[in-house]
Amino acid sequence: MSRILLVDDESDIRSVFRDKLEVSGFEVEEAESAEQALARLHKFDPDLIITDVRMDGITGLELLARVRESMSDVDVIVMTGHDAMSSAVEAMKLGAFDYLVKPVGLEQLRIVVDRCIEERKLSQKEDKNKKKEQAPETNKRTIVGRDPRMIEIFKMVGILARNRATVLIRGETGTGKEMVARAVHDHSLHAEEPFIAVNCTALADTLLESELFGHVRGAFTGAVAGKKGYFELAGKGTIFLDEIGDTSPEFQSKLLRVLQERQFYPVGGEQPKITEARVVAATHQHMEELMSEGGFREDLYFRLRVVEIQVPSLRERQGDIPLLAEHLLVRVRAEIGSSVNRISEEAMARLQRYEWPGNVRELENVLTRAVMVARGKIVVPEHLSLGVWEKKSSELDLAEGVVTEEKDMSLSTAVEARIVTVMKYTGGNKTRAARILEISRSKLTQYLEEFDL
Numbered sequence: 001m002s003r004i005l006l007v008d009d010e011s012d013i014r015s016v017f018r019d020k021l022e023v024s025g026f027e028v029e030e031a032e033s034a035e036q037a038l039a040r041l042h043k044f045d046p047d048l049i050i051t052d053v054r055m056d057g058i059t060g061l062e063l064l065a066r067v068r069e070s071m072s073d074v075d076v077i078v079m080t081g082h083d084a085m086s087s088a089v090e091a092m093k094l095g096a097f098d099y100l101v102k103p104v105g106l107e108q109l110r111i112v113v114d115r116c117i118e119e120r121k122l123s124q125k126e127d128k129n130k131k132k133e134q135a136p137e138t139n140k141r142t143i144v145g146r147d148p149r150m151i152e153i154f155k156m157v158g159i160l161a162r163n164r165a166t167v168l169i170r171g172e173t174g175t176g177k178e179m180v181a182r183a184v185h186d187h188s189l190h191a192e193e194p195f196i197a198v199n200c201t202a203l204a205d206t207l208l209e210s211e212l213f214g215h216v217r218g219a220f221t222g223a224v225a226g227k228k229g230y231f232e233l234a235g236k237g238t239i240f241l242d243e244i245g246d247t248s249p250e251f252q253s254k255l256l257r258v259l260q261e262r263q264f265y266p267v268g269g270e271q272p273k274i275t276e277a278r279v280v281a282a283t284h285q286h287m288e289e290l291m292s293e294g295g296f297r298e299d300l301y302f303r304l305r306v307v308e309i310q311v312p313s314l315r316e317r318q319g320d321i322p323l324l325a326e327h328l329l330v331r332v333r334a335e336i337g338s339s340v341n342r343i344s345e346e347a348m349a350r351l352q353r354y355e356w357p358g359n360v361r362e363l364e365n366v367l368t369r370a371v372m373v374a375r376g377k378i379v380v381p382e383h384l385s386l387g388v389w390e391k392k393s394s395e396l397d398l399a400e401g402v403v404t405e406e407k408d409m410s411l412s413t414a415v416e417a418r419i420v421t422v423m424k425y426t427g428g429n430k431t432r433a434a435r436i437l438e439i440s441r442s443k444l445t446q447y448l449e450e451f452d453l
Contacts, residue, residue, distance in 0.1 A: 002117050003027045005044060007037045007051035007063065008079070017050070020106045021113065034058035038066060046074060048097075048116055050109075053080040053087055061087065064094045072339070075116050075376060079104055095339075097375040107442055114431040114441070116376070122344055123378040143179050144327045147317035149310075153180060156309055161187040166259060168244075168304045169282040171311030174361030177282040178242060180309060184280055185238040193237030196230045201246045208251060210267050212239070219268025231264055234277035244304065245285030245296060252297045259303045279304070314356040314363065321352050324363060329379070332368050340371045342378040350381050357387070382435065416451045419444070423453070 004026050006014050011032070018028045029044045031037035035057055037049065049067060053060040064076045078091040081102040091099045097116050100108070143150070157180070160167065167184060169177045178197060185195045200208060206220070214229030230239055247255075258264045259279060263272040281304045290296040314321070325343055333340055343351075347370075356362055370383040419437070426432040434444040447453075 001025065001027050002048065002120075003029070003044060003046045004113070005029050005031060005037060005040065005046040005049045007031045007034060007049060007055075007060065009033060009052065009055045013052075016106070017109060020110065024110060024113075026113070034060065034063040037063060041067070041071065047120060048113065049074060049076045050113075051076065051078060053078060053091075054082065061090055061094065064091065064096055068095050075120060077112060077116065092375075095375075107440060111431075111434075111441060115435070118431060119344075119376045119378055119380055122380070123342055123376060142327070143176065143183055144324050145317060145320045146323060147312065147320050149312045149317060150320065153309055153311065156307065157183045157187055160184050160307060161189070164188075164278050166278070166304055166306045167280045167309060168301075168307070169280065169309045169311060170287070171282075171284065172313045172359055173284050174359035175311040175313055176360050177284075177311055178240060180311060181238070181240045181280040181282060185240075185278075188238070188278070190236040190238075190278075193235045194233060195238045195240065196234050197240040197242060198230065199242045200251075201243045205248050205251050206267070208247070209254065213254075213264045213266050214269075214273075215267035216269045219266070223268070226266070229264070229266060231258065231275040231277050232273055234275070236276045236278075238278045238280055241279065241281040243283055243285075244281040245283035245287060245290055249295075249297065252300050256297060256300045256303060259300070314359045318352055321363070322348055324360065325351055325367060328364050328367050329371070332364070332371050336368070336371055338371045338374070339377050340374045340379060344378055344380045347379050347381045347384055350384055350386070354386050415447065416453075419447055419451065420453065423448075 004021055006017055006021075006028060007030075008014050008017075009032055014030045014032070018030060021028050029040060029046070031040060033055055034051070037051070038058075049063070051060040051063055058066075060078055060080075064078060067074055067076055075097040076095070077098050077100065078087075078096045079100045079102055080087055088099045098112050100112065143154070145151075145153075161184075167181070169180050171177050181197075182195060185191060198208070198211065203211060210219075210227070210229070212229050212231055214227050214232055215223050217223060217226045241255075254264070258275065262276070263274050265272055285296075287296060287301055291298050291301060314324075325348065329340070329343060332338070351363070351366075358365070366384060366386065367379070369385055370379045374380075374383050419433070422433045422436050423430075426436065430441055430444055434441045437444065439447075
């Protein structure tokens with residue numbers, strides 16, 4: 001039985017809430033002040049504290065802060081009769097599970113408490129069942145994947161470590177092309193030399209040439225001194241040219257000369273300089289179409305494509321999503337300083353149903369947002385903000401066959417069928433079913449009685 005500590009200086013509110021929570025099966029203890037709550041905290045050992053903000057003496061927010069310091073595994077729901085942005089921000093910043101504005105309806109309270117206790121039990125269950133495994137690496141340069149196409153990439157990185165071949169990496173935006181380029185560099189014989197990444201679309205041609213090749217004094221307005229370019233600064237390291245397909249024909253001809261002759265001219269310079277840097281280029285463009293339309297030089301394409309690596313989209317390797325999500329979660333929580341350490345099975349299933357048009361980069365962004373809004377230690381489906389590319393679970397699909405009768409097309413039949421399906425899916429858990437159906441628990445109960453389920 002879950003234990004709840006009610007903290008409010010109004011006895012009527014405590015009494016009403018206590019009756020509602022005890023009827024729902026919770027063990028409830030009351031405190032009329034934060035000081036009294038702190039005195040009873042360790043003896044009662046609550047799973048959840050529901051506290052008012054404004055009380056004489058220690059405030060509810062101060063109580064929240066102290067609970068977080070001494071009993072970080074206890075969840076706290078904060079209530080206030082004064083709807084102020086500052087207190088809401090402070091409450092969530094301190095780690096409150098939720099922030100409610102009075103008057104708080106009994107059904108509203110029950111829904112929030114049920115969600116809190118359910119997430120708590122889910123987190124404890126997964127903690128208990130999870131085998132002790134070595135934590136995933138959090139190095140940003142680590143490429144994660146068990147898909148056969150990713151294994152082939154890993155093998156190619158190993159092969160490239162033994163030579164200086166030019167590499168062309170192709171793949172959709174967000175698939176991790178730069179990470180593959182970094183892996184090629186990090187495993188090479190010259191890993192201690194610089195890795196310099198250049199986004200070719202972020203600079204105009206003249207600036208791009210100046211950055212890569214350098215310039216001499218007086219080469220253009222503002223060039224008050226000479227400057228070394230990346231090809232010179234890289235030494236025997238790697239120059240990564242991202243989005244090479246978006247460059248102009250003029251720049252492409254100059255880059256071709258560098259690859260053919262291993263030398264370049266600084267902007268405004270008359271003396272060539274030698275480069276030993278390795279070139280790794282990347283693009284999301286369809287290069288064959290670009291070349292057929294005259295947008296990219298064919299000779300440069302073949303110079304760059306000594307070795308080609310095709311990075312698969314995330315939807316092409318959905319089996320890697322759990323591994324990737326766990327890996328990214330470790331990294332995100334470390335960067336944000338969060339205590340979230342799990343992704344629920346339901347949330348993971350939802351991640352696997354999504355199409356991921358933004359690929360791994362989008363997955364990282366979704367998890368970052370989820371970790372920030374999660375109020376416990378586990379990411380649940382409600383924390384995931386996904387787009388319109390989410391597939392519907394077959395378990396929630398109403399259509400189990402072809403509709404042959406008009407009565408099967410009625411709205412009432414559809415509602416009943418959906419409720420039956422969702423109740424089976426949740427094992428009869430009304431709280432989870434109501435959340436999936438996006439209705440209140442009382443509304444679900446009403447439907448169950450109406451359909452005699």
